[in-house]
Amino acid sequence: MPILKKREIESLEQLSGEELEQFLDTLPAGQATISALLDHIEDELFESECNHSLQYAMKFMMDNRLDFGKLTHWLTANGGYCDCKIMEQIAPIWRAKFGDD
Numbered sequence: 001m002p003i004l005k006k007r008e009i010e011s012l013e014q015l016s017g018e019e020l021e022q023f024l025d026t027l028p029a030g031q032a033t034i035s036a037l038l039d040h041i042e043d044e045l046f047e048s049e050c051n052h053s054l055q056y057a058m059k060f061m062m063d064n065r066l067d068f069g070k071l072t073h074w075l076t077a078n079g080g081y082c083d084c085k086i087m088e089q090i091a092p093i094w095r096a097k098f099g100d101d
């Protein structure tokens with residue numbers, strides 16, 4: 001019986017110590033970079049509506065020369081299908097863990 005895989009981001013709040021280190025090692029970008037990505041998307045969505053694409057996430061990734069193939073895969077695997085979904089599904093858990101600045 002296959003076990004339904006929980007979204008990785010959902011287990012983040014339980015992690016600490018070595019497990020948290022391992023989680024961070026598997027991310028497609030550094031912790032500070034992902035925090036900055038979330039801040040960027042939030043700022044952009046403050047000014048304009050989400051058009052249900054990853055346009056602001058993409059812009060940030062391009063400007064910062066990030067691996068957007070891997071990052072986009074990670075974001076969508078965790079429910080972040082577009083900019084507003086990233087803010088809804090990923091940002092609250094991320095910020096609860098790492099703070100929001």
Ligand SMILES: [Zn+2]
Nearest residue numbers: 050052082084
């Ligand atoms: Zn959206």
